[in-house]
Amino acid sequence: MDAAQLRAAQTPVKERYLADPATASTAISAVGDWSDDGITATIEGFAGPVRAGLHVATGGDGSDACSGDMLMQALLGCAGVTMRSVATAMGIVVRRAELVAESTFDARGTLGIDRSVPVGIGPVVVTAILDTDADDAKLAKLAELTGRYCVVGRSLREEPVIEIRRAGRRAAR
Numbered sequence: 001m002d003a004a005q006l007r008a009a010q011t012p013v014k015e016r017y018l019a020d021p022a023t024a025s026t027a028i029s030a031v032g033d034w035s036d037d038g039i040t041a042t043i044e045g046f047a048g049p050v051r052a053g054l055h056v057a058t059g060g061d062g063s064d065a066c067s068g069d070m071l072m073q074a075l076l077g078c079a080g081v082t083m084r085s086v087a088t089a090m091g092i093v094v095r096r097a098e099l100v101a102e103s104t105f106d107a108r109g110t111l112g113i114d115r116s117v118p119v120g121i122g123p124v125v126v127t128a129i130l131d132t133d134a135d136d137a138k139l140a141k142l143a144e145l146t147g148r149y150c151v152v153g154r155s156l157r158e159e160p161v162i163e164i165r166r167a168g169r170r171a172a173r
Helices: 005-019 066-088 137-149 149-156
Strands: 042-046 048-053 094-102 125-132
Touching: 005 066, 048 066, 066 094, 066 125, 066 137, 066 149, 125 137, 137 149
Parallel strands: none
Antiparallel strands: 042 048, 094 125
C-alpha cells in the first residue's frame, strides 16, 4: 500500500468521524476463562486460545504464555502497524524492518515480598531497525508520530479498572 492508497482507505472513515464524532468511539475487548487447570487464564486470541500462566520468575514452569510477554507483543503489534502507516503517509520507503519491544519487571513486587518494589513492567523500549534511505530528521519525526498514535503504547499510561461481579444465580424451582 502506498500513501495514496492509504489516504483513499482512510479518507471516508475520517470524514465520517468529523461529521459524527460519536461514531469514532470504537469498542475493543478480550475474553477469557479459567477452563484450564493450574494457575492459568485461557484467553481467546486472533490465532486461537492462549493459556497464560505464571512466569518462571513467579513460580511457573515456563509451559504457559507470560502475560508480560503478551503485553509486549500487543504493544509491538500496535507500534509496528502504526509506524508502518505513518511511514507510508510520510512517503518513507522501508525495505526491511526489525522490531523489538523490551522491558523488565522485578518479581519481588508482584510476589508481595517487598512493598517498596513497584508492581509492573518498565520502562518499555520499542526499537525499530529500519533499512531505509530516510534522513535522521524524518526518522525522528516517524518515532515521534508513532509514539503519539500508538493506541496500546498510549494506554500503558493509565492503570486499568478491575471490577469483580458475582455470577448470576438461578432461582430455585
